[in-house]
Amino acid sequence: MPEQTVRWIGDLDGRMELIDQTLLPLEFKFITMNTIEEVWEAIKVLRVRGAPAIGVAAAMGMVVGIQKASDDEKEVADRAIRAAEYLATSRPTAVNLFWALDRMKRCVEQYRGKGGRAIKAALLAEAKAIRDEDAAMCRRIGDNGQHLITEGCGVLTHCNAGSLATAEYGTALAPMYRAHERGRKFRVYADETRPLLQGARLTMWELQQAGIDCTLICDNMAAVVMRQGKVNLVIVGADRIAANGDTANKIGTYGVAVLAKHHGVPFYVAAPSSTFDLKIGSGAEIPIEERGGDEVTRGFGRQTAPTGAKTYCPAFDVTPAELIAGIITERGLIERPDRERIASVVGV
Ligand code: MRU
Numbered sequence: 001m002p003e004q005t006v007r008w009i010g011d012l013d014g015r016m017e018l019i020d021q022t023l024l025p026l027e028f029k030f031i032t033m034n035t036i037e038e039v040w041e042a043i044k045v046l047r048v049r050g051a052p053a054i055g056v057a058a059a060m061g062m063v064v065g066i067q068k069a070s071d072d073e074k075e076v077a078d079r080a081i082r083a084a085e086y087l088a089t090s091r092p093t094a095v096n097l098f099w100a101l102d103r104m105k106r107c108v109e110q111y112r113g114k115g116g117r118a119i120k121a122a123l124l125a126e127a128k129a130i131r132d133e134d135a136a137m138c139r140r141i142g143d144n145g146q147h148l149i150t151e152g153c154g155v156l157t158h159c160n161a162g163s164l165a166t167a168e169y170g171t172a173l174a175p176m177y178r179a180h181e182r183g184r185k186f187r188v189y190a191d192e193t194r195p196l197l198q199g200a201r202l203t204m205w206e207l208q209q210a211g212i213d214c215t216l217i218c219d220n221m222a223a224v225v226m227r228q229g230k231v232n233l234v235i236v237g238a239d240r241i242a243a244n245g246d247t248a249n250k251i252g253t254y255g256v257a258v259l260a261k262h263h264g265v266p267f268y269v270a271a272p273s274s275t276f277d278l279k280i281g282s283g284a285e286i287p288i289e290e291r292g293g294d295e296v297t298r299g300f301g302r303q304t305a306p307t308g309a310k311t312y313c314p315a316f317d318v319t320p321a322e323l324i325a326g327i328i329t330e331r332g333l334i335e336r337p338d339r340e341r342i343a344s345v346v347g348v
Contacts, residue, residue: 006056016060020047025205036065043090050165051239052134055096058087059127076116080108092287095240095277134167137272140330145175153232156189159250160202161237171270172235188214195295226263238271245321245337246283257323266325273346283318
């Protein structure tokens with residue numbers, strides 16, 4: 001399993017590094033983020049991706065943004081707030097991005113009056129805390145979901161909600177890692193996840209590293225493997241969960257949930273409390289990112305559609321709560337999620 005996806009080396013004079021996921025599975029490489037523009041670009045083009053990892057990157061990106069400021073308090077505070085506003089424009093769907101930036105902004109306010117140096121130190125400590133807390137939450141998600149991965153079962157996942165998508169250890173993959181650590185044998189089917197192939201490039205790579213039995217399928221094969229009885233449950237991650245349990249995740253997730261319902265396969269979502277957006281009532285309010293048509297017509301450099309082909313490219317979809325058997329959080333498993341059950345677990 002890969003080490004920390006996003007990391008800070010050293011103190012305030014140190015540096016931010018992240019695994020460049022666009023190079024995987026062929027090359028495993030950490031790159032240094034020298035400027036806030038580089039952090040924004042890394043989020044935008046998915047060098048770092050996955051809701052919790054984006055949150056960690058944004059928090060550390062704010063530190064990059066104030067690192068070279070003088071110790072004048074007003075300058076540090078102004079630059080920090082501008083950095084937060086700028087990073088918030090990188091991607092719209094994963095709420096962890098905004099959750100982390102809000103936490104960092106609150107930190108600025110808390111330290112106003114104590115001097116620029118104190119604000120800088122507090123922001124670095126907060127960014128490191130966001131990272132460490134995410135790593136701990138992921139392990140608890142693993143604990144709370146591992147019982148679902150029974151001996152000999154088949155589990156299907158979509159996109160990558162593993163170690164690479166978080167600080168470390170993953171959300172949807174965490175119960176699989178925990179079950180594997182306990183010696184349980186099971187099979188994973190990984191949807192390749194068009195158009196950017198996070199399942200093929202990243203989930204397959206991670207699970208192979210961990211020594212877990214995994215089989216790559218094209219997205220359009222999920223129905224067949226379910227019909228053949230090879231899949232006993234589905235676990236996916238989430239980018240934003242509304243107060244009623246409607247869940248945004250990588251495009252194609254909704255289709256998998258509909259297939260699972262038809263085949264009587266329980267469909268689970270795994271996510272930390274930082275992925276819930278209780279301010280919005282339903283999935284209809286979740287902003288869905290649209291990406292460039294090139295990712296579909298010219299994926300990975302080769303043209304696969306006629307020049308000028310019209311495209312429609314939402315990067316995420318919303319699975320209605322009624323299709324979700326349970327949401328595995330670090331605070332416990334929310335079965336048959338609805339407004340009340342969600343509020344009682346993550347609303348406090
Ligand atoms: O576009 P991406 O690769 O950032 O999309 C990632 C997903 O949809 C993940 O499933 C989600 O962020 C959960 S990550 C623990």
